[in-house]
Amino acid sequence: MHHHHRLAVAAAVLAVAALSTACSGAKSASDSKHSAAQSSPAANAKSPAAAGAPAALPYGPGPQAKYTVQAQPAAGSCHAGTDHRQPLPDPKCTPGALNPKVTPTTLKSTICKAGYTSTIRPPGSVTGVEKTAN
Template structure:
C-alpha cells in the first residue's frame, strides 16, 4: 500500500511540474470527475541522490513519520524573483498527498475544524530534516528566521513529509535577524486554500500555480 501511494504521488508530481497532463490526471475542476491520482512509474529522484519516501496520510490520529533523507549538501540552489526566494525545482519539485482529491475536499482540507493538525510531522522529525536541508541548500543564516516550508502547503493537499515537498525557505530580504519567521508565501497559500474551498479554482490548478512560482500564483489564477 505504501509503495502504491508513492507511485501515485510521483505521477501526479510529474504532472504538476510539467503541467502537461490531461484534465483529471492531476485533479479535475469542481464537480467533475474523481480527481484521483493514477498509479504509474515513479518520478526521478532529483539532484543529489534524494530518496525520500512519501507516507500515506489522512484524517484521524496524529500520523507517525521518520526523518527523511535529504539532497546532498550544497547540491540545491535558491532562485530569486524580485528579491523573493524560490526553491530549486530539481531538489524540491513538490509532492502531493494521495489522500486529498478534488472530490473529497469537504472531508479533508476544507473540513470544519481544520485538517493539518493531525497530519503534520512532529518537530522532532522536521527539526532534524530542516538542519539537513539547510545544508542541501547551503543556508547559513539563523535557523529561527527560516521556515521549513511545504512547497505545496498542507492546506493545498501537499505531502506532509516527502522531502521533495520540503525546503528551508530563507527569510525575506531585509528581515530583521532574530525576528522569527516572516515570509510572503504563507498568505498566498491561505488565499489559494480559500479559493479552492469556495470552488473558484480547482485543487490541481492551485497546486500547479504554487509549484510553478509562488510569487505569481495568485495573479496567474486571476485571484489578485
C-alpha cells in the first residue's frame, strides 16, 4: 500500500475516534445506550486530514431525496488490501465520501442522534439489488 493511502486511512480512523468522543459528550441520558457505531463510516470521517496528509475522503452529495441502484464493479475486479494486518477495502470499489451535512456544529442532530442512520440510508429496494449484484 502506498504511504499516502496509509496516511489517509490513519486520518479517517483518527476522525472516527474524535467524533465518537464528541458524540459521547453530546448524548442525553436516554441516548447513552446507542453507540456512534450506528452511523455510517463515511459520515463519521468528517475531519480534515493530518497535516501534510492528503484528504481522507472527498465530499459526497449527502443524503438524497431519491436513491437509485448504482452499477457494481465487475466480478473479480475488487481486491481487499491490508495495513498492519488490518483489512482495508479496495478504494476503487469502496471509495467512500464525506457527508457535507455532518459538521462539528451538527453532530447532535446528525450522527450523534439515535436513529439518524436510518434517515439517510437508501431503502432496501436499492441496497438489496446492489447486495445481490455484489
